[in-house]
Amino acid sequence: MKLDMHAVLVQPLLTEKLTSIRETTNTVGFIVHPDANRVQIKQAVETLLKVKVARVNVMNVLGKVKRLGRFSGKRSDWKKAFVTLQKGEKLEMYESA
Template sequence: MSELHEILVAPHITEETMKNMVNKRNDVHKYVFKVAKTATKTEIKDAIEKRFNVKVDSVNTLINRGKMKRVRMGMVSGKKSNWKKAYITLKAGQKIAEFEGV
């Protein structure tokens, strides 16, 4: 997995992630991304640093389990696929300009 677009799937922007994005006390920014399930923490860190030109302090990952879904009034059931989420903490004073004002 050497390509950036293969590792970083999309930013995960919700009300909760936007609320926790900036720590006002020590000027630390935290971002959340959907990433490839096979990506490691070091690959994610390198991809973020190359793509956004920032310094990453830490990377925490988790796998969200897919939910069971029912279609057509409960007659047909299926499962959504699992996906991986990465919490990226930048070094103090660093921020990603694309997410300012979102």
């Protein structure tokens, strides 16, 4: 499926765990489009953020089942990507956060 590069990256993922991973292994996290693959994610990060990517790991996260009284619902599933940058590369948007 052909996706627009701006549609591939939904938003950056900022958690305490990813902050420690970013500082030690130069890896950043993104919430990505559910239909995006590794190649599309790599191309989107390299062109939009102007950094060199060493590797991309992708994980599908299943939504939790939640209840409110007798009613049951499910949060939506989503996909996250861990992007490892090459040596010497860093993203400026994470430096100020």
